[in-house]
Amino acid sequence: MLEFGKGIVSQKEINDRIYDFARKLYEYINREEKLYHVYYCLHGSMVRQFRSNFTNYQRQLENNILKNEVELQELRYDGKEENEKKLSGISSEEIYQSLQQGKTEEIEKIENRLHETEKKQNVTEYLEYIEHILEALSLFDGKLIGETSGQRFLMTEGCSSYDFRKVTDLQAYIEYKIEEICRMKNEKEKMIYSDVTINAMAYINQNYGDASITAAEVAEHVGVTSSWLSTKFKTETGIRVNDFINNVRIENAKKMFQDKEYMVYEVSEKTGFTSSQYFSKIFKEYTGLTPNQYRRKLLAGE
Incomplete structure (x- = not known):
């Protein structure tokens, strides 16, 4: 929070000083490696109003969890509450059935939707969909065994290669596991080995x-x-x-x-x-x- 005295002559000067402060802070904390977002707000308020203002901006902050690149950004609030967006359509059971039955088109839709929800940057919808996919994958954990290879599907197999704090790594892990399930199930239908x-x-x-x-x-x-x-x-x-x-x-x-x-x-x-x-x-x-x-x-x- 920045407190201004009597020397300020215009709102533009206030805005310029806030932005300049935020920019210097952003450059300082990211001087060695870009790790931290910095958000600034040009809307002034009394200290006792800060909590309600922060609540208004909270959805905007949460949605930025899905950003892969750090940034300097102004928080804007239009005064309208966003309705909680619930994921409609596909459930964990439907995802499981698509994988179990090897429905190629449905599996492609699952992966495409994963990327679509990430691009929307609606963190509630994204995390809900991730949860559905992981629940479906877990139903194969320790139970699916490749008929030819003898390989057992394990959720933990290979997970150390991914950094789950990164959106891109989490998506890559899920796609890798979906591909693994499809490959193991196809062993019953055709010989895929040299x-x-x-x-x-x-x-x-x-x-x-x-x-x-x-x-x-x-x-x-x-x-x-x-x-x-x-x-x-x-x-x-x-x-x-x-x-x-x-x-x-x-x-x-x-x-x-x-x-x-x-x-x-x-x-x-x-x-x-x-x-x-x-x-x-x-x-x-x-x-x-x-x-x-x-x-x-x-x-x-x-």
């Missing part, structure tokens, strides 16, 4: 119980370099060779627990893990339960 990747998968499925199996060994078996297989495998399946090995091991461990005869350490050894502790860690990452919790549920008939 011979090298298929041979690597087959070798892993046959030798997952060998604790010494490595990505380098798999590459040697299929006749390519380790780095080439790593790139090829990740491009085609969306996961690394070592992650696929763990996928196969955990799925086979779950099958062994269904026999109700094996102890945890026995399953750990037979599925190629070097220790029960490491087995428990990986098992919980993939199933949400420790091996003992999973085994007790099976024994209880749940």
